[in-house]
Amino acid sequence: MTDFAVHPALEPVTLIGAKLANRLAVAPMTRVSAREDGTPTGAMARYYSAFASGGFGLVITEGTYTDTQYSQGYFFQPGIVTESHVKAWRPIVESIHAGGAYAVMQLMHAGALSQGNRFRTDTAGPSAVPPKGQMMPEYGGSGPWPTPRAMNDDDIETAIQGFVAAALNARRAGFDGVEVHAANGYLLDQFLTNYTNLRCDAYGGSVPNRIRLTSQVVQRIRAEIPDEGFWIGVRLSQTKVNDFQYRWAGSDDARVVFTSLADAGADYLHVASEGRDWIETARLDDGDTITALAKKVTGLPVIANGGMHDMTQAARLLEEGHADVLSLGRGALANPDLPNRVACGQELEIFDHAMLQPRASLDNAGTWRRDTSA
Numbered sequence: 001m002t003d004f005a006v007h008p009a010l011e012p013v014t015l016i017g018a019k020l021a022n023r024l025a026v027a028p029m030t031r032v033s034a035r036e037d038g039t040p041t042g043a044m045a046r047y048y049s050a051f052a053s054g055g056f057g058l059v060i061t062e063g064t065y066t067d068t069q070y071s072q073g074y075f076f077q078p079g080i081v082t083e084s085h086v087k088a089w090r091p092i093v094e095s096i097h098a099g100g101a102y103a104v105m106q107l108m109h110a111g112a113l114s115q116g117n118r119f120r121t122d123t124a125g126p127s128a129v130p131p132k133g134q135m136m137p138e139y140g141g142s143g144p145w146p147t148p149r150a151m152n153d154d155d156i157e158t159a160i161q162g163f164v165a166a167a168l169n170a171r172r173a174g175f176d177g178v179e180v181h182a183a184n185g186y187l188l189d190q191f192l193t194n195y196t197n198l199r200c201d202a203y204g205g206s207v208p209n210r211i212r213l214t215s216q217v218v219q220r221i222r223a224e225i226p227d228e229g230f231w232i233g234v235r236l237s238q239t240k241v242n243d244f245q246y247r248w249a250g251s252d253d254a255r256v257v258f259t260s261l262a263d264a265g266a267d268y269l270h271v272a273s274e275g276r277d278w279i280e281t282a283r284l285d286d287g288d289t290i291t292a293l294a295k296k297v298t299g300l301p302v303i304a305n306g307g308m309h310d311m312t313q314a315a316r317l318l319e320e321g322h323a324d325v326l327s328l329g330r331g332a333l334a335n336p337d338l339p340n341r342v343a344c345g346q347e348l349e350i351f352d353h354a355m356l357q358p359r360a361s362l363d364n365a366g367t368w369r370r371d372t373s374a
């Protein structure tokens with residue numbers, strides 16, 4: 001399958017004081033398979049532990065909602081808000097650890113891109129701008145997104161407090177860290193994006209203002225969890241689930257974003273490429289790739305994402321120093337044991353979108369049959 005004696009992605013790497021078995025991470029993937037109240041299930045435990053026993057060095061969970069206000073994005077999305085959430089995540093983390101992988105929880109606030117929230121019927125975002133595109137049927141939505149209410153200072157404070165409480169809960173559940181979801185068009189990315197953020201206050205206008213909320217989230221989590229052993233990562237992207245064309249203005253803006261987050265106390269940056277492969281979104285105007293620039297200006301470990309199941313591209317990316325770790329979405333779904341397969345030179349299964357139809361839930365995923373015994 002590959003020409004490598006040992007694929008560079010299989011080399012162990014020490015990140016933020018932790019020794020990962022290799023440089024392969026499972027990318028966060030929403031599976032809308034929790035109970036209605038957001039409590040994760042035994043089927044989710046089996047789903048996640050298969051990636052760890054399949055050899056992935058790091059497992060990042062699906063986007064998990066953070067509060068009982070506007071954060072939930074889909075019905076059957078897991079939460080990290082209640083004691084029952086914390087209790088049910090614990091065995092999932094334990095099974096990931098038992099498989100030899102580290103476990104990070106992605107914390108998500110959907111903002112204007114919410115299409116299923118048990119707590120609210122309206123949505124909120126930086127400005128009252130109707131989102132582009134249509135709701136996603138694979139997560140149970142249909143039709144246009146509603147126009148969000150513009151968040152006031154109290155709403156912003158509530159959202160920040162939700163992230164902080166969620167991070168504390170994730171630590172209590174045993175996670176090694178959290179990843180703040182500031183990518184793919186959700187709340188924090190709505191603040192960063194020029195056409196969804198029309199604010200005239202300290203959160204709108206310039207790039208330093210538009211990245212301010214994400215930086216504050218990181219700072220406030222860090223203030224509550226100063227322990228350097230608990231990772232606070234941030235996921236960023238140019239493209240969005242509802243806009244694959246959007247790009248940042250250029251490398252000057254990228255520098256501001258990356259340094260703001262590093263200054264706020266982020267431990268790693270995860271640069272995603274929703275709807276496009278890394279190679280299509282990576283080049284910035286000055287010749288650096290977006291991930292190499294993130295590494296250069298911050299000195300932080302960087303995870304690159306987008307089409308890394310092309311193991312030849314994956315090797316080149318690591319060898320040329322564009323990133324420290326690679327995260328895989330579709331490749332991991334098709335091959336929960338991808339690292340073990342690569343180590344043995346075994347062919348990889350090709351991702352089939354039918355796995356996510358008509359819903360992206362575990363009961364559609366071939367071998368991942370819904371298990372109601374949990």
Ligand SMILES: Cc1cc2nc3c(=O)[nH]c(=O)nc-3n(C[C@H](O)[C@H](O)[C@H](O)COP(=O)(O)O)c2cc1C
Nearest residue numbers: 027028029030062063272273306307328329330360
């Ligand atoms: C079913 C599915 C669910 C996803 N859910 C999330 C999510 O919860 N959070 C997130 O940041 N990205 C999410 N993504 C995006 C992936 O993390 C990844 O960026 C994307 O699939 C591109 O990587 P790939 O080429 O390895 O698949 C999802 C992707 C898929 C296929």
